[in-house]
Amino acid sequence: MLSFVEENYLKAIYHLSLNGKQEVSTNALAEEMRTTPASVSDMIKKLSQKSVVSYKKYQGVNISEDGRRLALHVIRKHRLWEVFLVEKLNFTWDQVHEVAEQLEHIKSPLLIQRLDEFLGHPKYDPHGDPIPDEHGNLIEKHRQPLDALSIGDQGVMTAVDDSSSSFLKYLDKMEIGIGSNIKVIDFIEFDGSMDIKVDDDKTLTVSSTVAQNILVAID
Amino acid sequence: MLSFVEENYLKAIYHLSLNGKQEVSTNALAEEMRTTPASVSDMIKKLSQKSVVSYKKYQGVNISEDGRRLALHVIRKHRLWEVFLVEKLNFTWDQVHEVAEQLEHIKSPLLIQRLDEFLGHPKYDPHGDPIPDEHGNLIEKHRQPLDALSIGDQGVMTAVDDSSSSFLKYLDKMEIGIGSNIKVIDFIEFDGSMDIKVDDDKTLTVSSTVAQNILVAID
DNA sequence: ATTAATATTTAGTTTAGTCTAAAAAAAATA
DNA sequence: TATTTTTTTTAGACTAAACTAAATATTAAT
Ligand SMILES: [Mn+2]
Ligand SMILES: [Mn+2]
Ligand SMILES: [Mn+2]
Ligand SMILES: [Mn+2]
Known part of the structure; x- marks a missing residue:
């Protein structure tokens, strides 16, 4: 089980390994997380221990298959909540991200399953980003x-x-x-x-x- | 701003000071929080520092007016989420408490205001407990x-x-x-x-x- | 009013996550 | 290749929240 801080690191690693390709550098991650490289060094050791990333000293970090699945699960929750906030609670698309950053860490498989149903299994969030399904598959629209x-x-x-x-x-x-x-x-x-x-x-x-x-x- | 751990302590103090009247003892609180009296001693000093409780050594702890307001706000969120889970996501009344324990700590005034509207300003949760309004007033039904x-x-x-x-x-x-x-x-x-x-x-x-x-x- | 039992606080550790400063490795440059 | 610059890691400290063991205060019982 990952803490919510660990989940946030993992999400950041996932995002950075999409743009910048494969390995994520300590400095890049520190910037993304708005923290120091020293803190990042400590954390990636922990994440490596939990085998959600692989890591060799001075070589940057690579997300593992497990890690990718976990990251996509958090992203799924984030984006479903954003849809909920806009569609059901009349938030505007510029108001949802901050709240979704909190809601994405709620742990309850039933909740997410039911939320997804309630929203009619949406495929995209209010910003046009694809919502991964329960297995981590996502349909990236041409963009x-x-x-x-x-x-x-x-x-x-x-x-x-x-x-x-x-x-x-x-x-x-x-x-x-x-x-x-x-x-x-x-x-x-x-x-x-x-x-x-x-x-x-x-x-x-x-x-x-x-x-x-x-x-x-x-x- | 209270941490979510502090919010949980405050809720427990609030509940205990209703049943047992006024002062809450260190031991009672430790039992309620499933922790040790030593941990409670530390925490009530912190809460006292933040003036949400008043506390004199060995005399137990009393919730302050500020503390009561904060506790009721958390309880409001807990109960509104329980209504949401039952009414909108088809949870049964025995499935909601655990999830609401997590959701009650989400910080967003707009979210709660909109959720309350979305649910039609419910007055009671699925267990028959009254939902405090935004000012902390609640209508305790005869029970x-x-x-x-x-x-x-x-x-x-x-x-x-x-x-x-x-x-x-x-x-x-x-x-x-x-x-x-x-x-x-x-x-x-x-x-x-x-x-x-x-x-x-x-x-x-x-x-x-x-x-x-x-x-x-x-x- | 002493003594015994119970409740509470203090002292000293532990873990998660953070930080700054210093050391070490890797990369860039001369 | 040797030197400088940049990146990364380590060392040492700090805070929040927890724990155990020990000390102290309060309450109950003789
Ligand atoms: Mn977002
Ligand atoms: Mn989005
Ligand atoms: Mn409940
Ligand atoms: Mn309830």
Whole structure:
């Protein structure tokens, strides 16, 4: 049985080993966890002891199959709770993450099974992230950062890469959300900003940073 | 801000100061918390520091007004979650307590406000216990242990005094629950057991222990 | 009012998780 | 290759919450 601190480390290791590939460095993990490399060194020894990661000194850490399963279980709970908060309790998508960080650590298989049923077995959370099933399988929808598209390309927004409240509120104000149709009208070399047309309606300019964090599917 | 361990101590102190009146002894608290008197001694110093209890050495501990408010807030959350689990997730009344023990420590004012709305501002939990409002006010329904009634008396079951799974499952099997009409047919001096008629229908015998834990309202 | 029994507190450890400072290894650079 | 820089680990301390054993205070009993 993992403590909730251990669960959080494992989640971070899982996320980092997706982006950065395989081994996760002590420093990267320390940054992600907002703690010190010394603390991380201690913790990965514990996690290694529990065989949820494998670890050789100075070689970074690799998540194990067991670890991956556990991480995905916590992520499943996190995302199901986010759906619950939005669908049933009328939270906005920028209000759910903090609360889900707490709820994801509740231990009760029955609770999650019933919550999943209650929500109608949702496949995606409010930010467009896929919800792993009880076996850890997830259907990753095609997703590409908006700033990778060229002028004339268009796609449907499927997710955000940044779930910070400030970014999500900005999108709300611009009336951009999951499902919006986005077409690239112009690309400004100078600063990487883009002119886009949303839902064949309004045209607006978004910064390079914004474009990087909007994920779209091109069909 | 209290840790979840401190919240549990405070809840226990609150409960004990209702039954046993005012001061709570170190030993009673240790037993309730399933820990040692030494640990309790340490903890009540901490709670006293945070002014949620008042405490003079060897004199037991008294909950403060602040402490009472905090305890009732945790109890409010516990009971609202129990209602949610039964009403929305189809848990049985004997399955909810353990999970609610975890959920009651989630910190989010918005969550509780919305949950309360979602549930339609329930006044009682699945065990018949009153749910404090956001200010800590609660409407204690009239409740009296069944074994205090005399032959011929009757009342409506309003709550249980023991929320253990085994007791609740027994009641389910006997088809006795909150709202059942119970009439005392006979009282056996020898062991304190009772013959009762439930809902003017079936007659059955319950032990003294069972009778103590069924709470009824006489009108 | 002493003495005995019980309740409570203190002292000293333990474990989980964190930190800073220092040592050691690995990687980068000259 | 030798040196410098960066990364990682170790050492030593700290806090929260627990425990056992010992000391002390309170209460009960003679
Ligand atoms: Mn989230
Ligand atoms: Mn999400
Ligand atoms: Mn309960
Ligand atoms: Mn209850």
